[in-house]
């Protein structure tokens with residue numbers, strides 16, 4: 269079942285929780301709604317489910333407007349972070365619940381229900397727990413049972429709201445891999461809410477990045493990671509260094525160094541985003557920062573802290589370039605984060621306190637709302 273969200277707006281009193289949101293979800297796709305707390309992810313999910321009404325706009329399932337379709341009739345399965353299982357029912361009865369409460373005319377026979385429940389429990393790899401009660405399960409097992417229960421009624425759409433939010437990091441990681449494999453087997457159109465970027469990038473076919481009630485970008489994990497559409501997406505997906513400065517005729521003067529842009533016509537305040545692993549770090553020799561054009565193409569910095577654990581050396585650097593900010597005021601020493609291979613760090617013989625030259629291999633520059 270495909271889902272089309274058309275121009276949805278929703279306010280709670282004076283607060284605009286969703287502002288003209290449109291989104292298409294293809295049949296069989298797994299989509300992640302990703303964004304900071306309060307950006308409207310859950311509200312959008314609840315509107316798609318029919319648990320909440322929108323002020324304007326429409327939600328279409330396979331081209332049919334659902335505005336007047338009751339939540340019960342939408343064929344939607346839910347898994348929520350705190351969607352507790354029925355405590356007084358065994359695992360088997362919890363999964364069977366949706367089938368047992370169907371009207372008599374639609375209800376499968378006892379034998380069919382048993383077969384279905386056991387096959388779902390096998391699917392979530394917990395058939396050996398059928399006789400247990402929820403209190404006797406781990407948090408991760410409970411969420412897998414909640415998913416089996418949601419799937420029992422063969423939903424056309426599966427909505428998951430931070431389903432692994434309450435679990436510890438290791439269990440979350442296992443469960444998201446497991447969810448991905450399960451999705452590949454079942455291909456139920458699914459929307460997954462999370463504020464964890466790693467989770468979204470690992471699990472989803474496409475990621476919808478939301479901010480303040482709007483969609484900032486929709487794309488594959490690779491697209492949103494490699495080519496963020498806005499400064500917000502850049503900052504939200506992973507660690508990033510921000511350098512402020514001015515763009516003038518294709519040249520961007522940042523805090524102590526220069527970058528060229530493709531567009532010769534851009535002039536204005538500029539913001540350059542560079543990920544920690546996109547910075548080269550070399551021991552500093554005076555003059556090394558001056559490029560062929562006579563301008564500085566790197567930052568001189570001091571290694572304030574070096575955290576070398578495993579294969580990566582995470583360096584906290586303090587820039588010492590004389591620098592001017594976008595508003596022409598002098599900027600205090602900037603903290604820069606650089607990640608280089610631990611082997612390379614050892615090979616260069618670097619230590620805390622050393623002066624280094626930092627050059628961006630890749631930078632994304634935004635000029636006053638336009639990009640280069």
Ligand SMILES: Nc1ncnc2c1ncn2[C@@H]1O[C@H](COP(=O)(O)OP(=O)(O)OP(=O)(O)O)[C@@H](O)[C@H]1O
Nearest residue numbers: 280283285303304305306307308309310311312463
């Ligand atoms: N019933 C309500 N009444 C008033 N305000 C609400 C209501 N439901 C949500 N909001 C507000 O709307 C905004 C969006 O809430 P929503 O739950 O959709 O955010 P979210 O992105 O899912 O956040 P989180 O990750 O924290 O769950 C929040 O500022 C929230 O306080």
